[in-house]
Every structure is written in structure tokens, then in C-alpha cells.
Amino acid sequence: xxxxxxxxxxxxxxxxxxxxxxxxxxxxxxxxxxxxxxxxxxxxxxxxxxxxxxxxxxxxxxxxxxxxxxxxxxxxxxxxxxxxxxxxxxxxxxxxxxxxxxxxxxxxxxxxxxxxxxxxxxxxxxxxxxxxxxxxxxxxxxxxxxxxxxxxxxxxxxxxxxxxxxxxxxxxxxxxxxxxxxxxxxxxxxxxxxxxxxxxxxxxxxxxxxxxxxxxxxxxxxxxxxxxxxxxxxxxxxxxxxxxxxxxxxxxxxxxxxxxxxxxxxxxxxxxxxxxxxxxxxxxxxxxxxxxxxxxxxxxxxxxxxxxxxxxxxxxxxxxxxxxxxxxxxxxxxxxxxxxxxxxxxxxxxxxxxxxxxxxxxxxxxxxxxxxxxxxxxxxxxxxxxxxxxxxxxxxxxxxxxxxxxxxxxxxxxxxxxxxxxxxxxxxxxxxxxxxxxxxxxxxxxxxxxxxxxxxxxxxxxxxxxxxxxxxxxxxxxxxxxxxxxxxxxxxxxxxxxxxxxxxxxxxxxxxxxxxxxxxxxxxxxxxxxxxxxxxxxxxxxxxxxxxxxxxxxxxxxxxxxxxxxxxxxxxxxxxxxxxxxx
Numbered sequence: 001x002x003x004x005x006x007x008x009x010x011x012x013x014x015x016x017x018x019x020x021x022x023x024x025x026x027x028x029x030x031x032x033x034x035x036x037x038x039x040x041x042x043x044x045x046x047x048x049x050x051x052x053x054x055x056x057x058x059x060x061x062x063x064x065x066x067x068x069x070x071x072x073x074x075x076x077x078x079x080x081x082x083x084x085x086x087x088x089x090x091x092x093x094x095x096x097x098x099x100x101x102x103x104x105x106x107x108x109x110x111x112x113x114x115x116x117x118x119x120x121x122x123x124x125x126x127x128x129x130x131x132x133x134x135x136x137x138x139x140x141x142x143x144x145x146x147x148x149x150x151x152x153x154x155x156x157x158x159x160x161x162x163x164x165x166x167x168x169x170x171x172x173x174x175x176x177x178x179x180x181x182x183x184x185x186x187x188x189x190x191x192x193x194x195x196x197x198x199x200x201x202x203x204x205x206x207x208x209x210x211x212x213x214x215x216x217x218x219x220x221x222x223x224x225x226x227x228x229x230x231x232x233x234x235x236x237x238x239x240x241x242x243x244x245x246x247x248x249x250x251x252x253x254x255x256x257x258x259x260x261x262x263x264x265x266x267x268x269x270x271x272x273x274x275x276x277x278x279x280x281x282x283x284x285x286x287x288x289x290x291x292x293x294x295x296x297x298x299x300x301x302x303x304x305x306x307x308x309x310x311x312x313x314x315x316x317x318x319x320x321x322x323x324x325x326x327x328x329x330x331x332x333x334x335x336x337x338x339x340x341x342x343x344x345x346x347x348x349x350x351x352x353x354x355x356x357x358x359x360x361x362x363x364x365x366x367x368x369x370x371x372x373x374x375x376x377x378x379x380x381x382x383x384x385x386x387x388x389x390x391x392x393x394x395x396x397x398x399x400x401x402x403x404x405x406x407x408x409x410x411x412x413x414x415x416x417x418x419x420x421x422x423x424x425x426x427x428x429x430x431x432x433x434x435x436x437x438x439x440x441x442x443x444x445x446x447x448x449x450x451x452x453x454x455x456x457x458x459x460x461x462x463x464x465x466x467x468x469x470x471x472x473x474x475x476x477x478x479x480x481x482x483x484x485x486x487x488x489x490x491x492x493x494x495x496x497x498x499x500x501x502x503x504x505x506x507x508x509x510x511x512x513x514x515x516x517x518x519x520x521x522x523x524x525x526x527x528x529x530x531x532x533x534x535x536x537x538x539x540x541x542x543x544x545x546x547x548x549x550x551x552x553x554x555x556x557x558x559x560x561x562x563x564x565x566x567x568x569x570x571x572x573x574x575x576x577x578x579x580x581x582x583x
Contacts, residue, residue, distance in 0.1 A: 001102050001510055004507050005029060008028040011066070011069060012027075012028050013026030013027075014026070019061040025044070025047045030508060031084070034501070037074065037076070039087075042083070059077040062083060063075045063083060066085070071091040072087060072088060073088040089493070089494040095507050099507070104151075107570070116154045118154060118155070119140075119346045119347065120141070121133070122136055123158065123160060125245055127203075127207050128400050129257075130398045130400050131383065131398060134383065134439075135380045135448075139347050141262045142522040143347065143520055144156045145573070145575075146525065150517050155265045155339060157267075159268060159331070160268070160271075163274060164228065165225065166207060167242055168226075169207060169211055169224045170210060171224075173206050174206065176220075178196070182195075184237060188237035193240075195244045198245060198248045200251075229319070259405050259432070260576070261577075262576065273331040276331075279330075280315070280326070280333060281315070283367075283368070284299060289365055296316060300312045301313050310357070312358075315329065315362075328356075328359045342372075342374065343373070343374040343375075344376070345520065346375075346378060352379070379448075380449065381448070383443065386453060388453070405432075407456070412435040416430055422582065433577075433578045436578070437577045441467030441526060441577065442459035444526050445530075447521055470530065473536060474580075475581065475582045478565070480545055487558060488558075491556050492556045498543065499557070501538065505528075506532065506563065506564065509567055512527070529571035529575075539560070
């Protein structure tokens, strides 16, 4: 289905043309004054200059044609030239029924479906996920689901940090602790020799220890750099140990991401792009883009329009090692080869914008992807504590993601303890779903580029703009349906103003998804879901659905409640939020 404003724009544009005016003047938008009208067209003001005619007169000409359409209860002109439109109930009911029967639940489908690769998550192996990984995971997951819901082919890639210095630090520290391991011997034979089994707990302890040690001990730092170089050069013992680190880390990462209901199609890492680095270097050399500077290999990416200095991108350091820019460029080559994407989106902390500006410009100059391929940096803001600073644990450290999940689950369990509607055996599962709904909605309701305050008490509230409020709305509709039993449900009319308002919100759902897709911003989906819930609450309180004696009204109200639940659940699914049966 097309968004309702697109449908109305086509109708109003045709009316402008029928009156002898340019059809492009017929753009229709939703009204922000529902007390006056549902939709509005301001094209008469632009037309006034074009046709040397008062906007009021142009709008009146068009309104007269629209009144004959049979779909408006009002097509009014307000001076100096606003065209105010309100749909009649028959047409509203027609559109609502179309949404009810639409397999996509009213979400507009792409006219030209595209292939999109979304780079999100970005964890490093051998390190535990921490709270800084939360936003990339849940924003990226929501964008992936949104783009798919709009009819595109989408691949989510976690893009593991598995080939850099952090691996060298872990290898160097394990070497110092366990020098007798076979993997540290020069004659290690992967066909005969093995690597001891590691644990997530060991890796989570070793990395921060080694990282701190490298800042205090130059010899150890040099040893870690050497280990990184030898790993990337294919030293057999280090490759075997690296594979074991990967095995343990990825299993642990998948476990934590699954608790967030975040799922990646591909678990590619920097190591997978390593084999494309020689090809990258040859392209840069053949196109005469790379040159030596202070022993490093760099590419100029500055442009005349830059308002601030733009440093060249370093593609090879003076010690011949690769850096993030190198692997990011090689990854673009890999993605072009594997997916031929129309778009590649990077869901990364907005503080990395300079890095990606350099990478994208280098990729363009080197023609790593076709000119029409979209490379877009979707930066996100910081999750802050109530003090306005990046969220920390009580002792000032960076909170692990697993600890955050445990904290919100425990908070949900406390609230469910007194609930008579949730069975004891279901409480753990319900608590996890409520906790995740609180955290995800509390994050996603903000535009991804904005910083926000993490306030668990606010997020866990059953009132206001929260995920808990939405789950409560769904559970309330579940309760209505249980009480209704086998009662007939069928949309057959519009009987009250609250019912009309709720239908209008359902009709406007397509627009919300169009805005979200255009801006790559899930907050539009959150806001629309909340508005639907608010409208349903008003409808519920003003109409006694179960007790209604008029069978036609009751059937229509039950059908509307059922459709509202379907549409809200669709919103929540795209946001990665699971519902619960009751609360």
C-alpha cells in the first residue's frame, strides 16, 4: 500500500490539473491541527506566483473539484489560501479494511527494492560486550528489520574486530603466563599439535590486564605489536590460538546478542577482508592515489569545499601494518564482490564520523564501488547517565552489557512479584521481555544521532512514552479478546469520535514508516506506536466494547481492537521488542 498522503496527493494533483494548474502543486501533508482538518495542501501559495492569481481563488477552484470526489467530508479553503481536507467515514473505513487485509500491515513497499548491507555491532573478540555496544546493536537491528519490512533485501554484518592489536595483546599475555604451550613454539604443527581450550572468563580477564600492562611496559607493548604482525603474517601457532580465541569469543557474543534479540546474517571480521588488502593496494597504486609520507602510505582525500583541514587517510603504517582504514576499505571491496549492494550503511558512534568521511572519499576516488552505490555513515549519540556523562557503573567503570541485561531483568522481576496475572513459571521470561522493551524503546524513541539519558525508572514506567506502556496496551487488547471469546468481529462502520481518531492513526502508519525509512531513523516507528496506543486507550475508555449491546457496533469495535493490536505488534517487531500475553 502507498502512504495515505501519497494517495491523496495523486487525487489533489489531478484536481489541480483539471483546473488548469500544475499538478505538482497538489502535495498533501498530515495536519497538525486535527480540530481543523485531517490533511492539508498549501500548493495554492506557490501557484499564486506562477499564475498571478490570489491563492484563495486557486484553492477554491481545486476545492470545488475535490468536493465531487466523494471521499471528503470537508474540502474547505481558509484564507489566505490553505486547502483543508477531511476524509469521510466511508473512505476511512475502506482504507482501514485495506490495511487489515494487507500482508504488509500497511507498510509501503519499495517501488524499486534494493540490496542493503548494514554494518552494525562492531564488537572486538577477546573483549566482553559493554554498554557502549548497546546502541549500535539495537539501532542496527531496528534499521535492518525496517528496511526488510519495506521490501528490500538486507544483510546484517557484525564486522568483528578480530585481526588487530587486541589479539596481539592477548597472545603476548598468554605467552607470558603459559610459555610452555605448544602454540608458542617455532615448530608448531597444526596437523599434530593443539591449543588448550580457553574460556570467556579467562579472555575477559586477560585483555584488560594486557591492555593496562602495555601502557606501563614498553617491552610488553613491543611484544604485543610483534605478536600482531606475526599473526597477520600467518605464524601457525598464533593462527591456531587465534582460532580458539575466535571460537570462544563468538559463542559468548552470540549468547549476549541473543538476549537482546539481535541477530546477524554474517559474522565477518577484519580478518575476512585481509585477503583483499593486496588488491586494494594495487588499485591505489595503479590509480596513482597512494604515496609515501613519513614512511607511511597515504591517500589524499581533502576537497576544495572542506571548511576544516582534512588529513590524508593512512592505508599502511610505517611498520607495514594495516589499520582500521585499510580493513574498512578492503571490506568495501569484499562487500561489492559478495553482495553488489545498492547501499552500505554504517551504524557507528558519531565520534567516528571523520574516519568514515576519509574512508568513503578514498573508496570513491579508488572506484571501489559504482558511483551510484550509497555509502552512508549513520552515527549515533551517547547513552549518558543522569549526570549527563557517558553511563558508568557505580564505581565509575564501564558496565558490561550482560550486567545491564541482568539489572533490567531484576528490576522487571521486582515489578512482576506482586502481579496476579503472570504465572510463577513465566516470570523470568516476562521479566526479560519487559526489561528489553524498556531499554530498547527508551533508546530508540530518541533520534539515533542524539545523546540521551538512561533512566531505568522512567523507562520501566507503565505510563508515558515507554516500551512497558506499549506492552501493557497489547496485553489489554489480549484481555478484551479473551473476554469476547467467539464473538463476531468485523469492521462495518464508524460510530464514535474516538473510534475515528484511532482509525486515522492506523491510516497514517504508512507515512510513519516512510519517514523512518527515508531518514534511517527508527524513532518515527516508536512515536507512531505510542500514538496508536494513546488513541486506543482513549477509544477503550470511551466505549464499553465487551458490554456493548448493539451487535454491529460490538463486532466493529472488536475488529478495530484486533487490528490495532496487529499494527502495534508489527511496530514492536520491527523495533526488536517481544510482547507478553498479559501483565
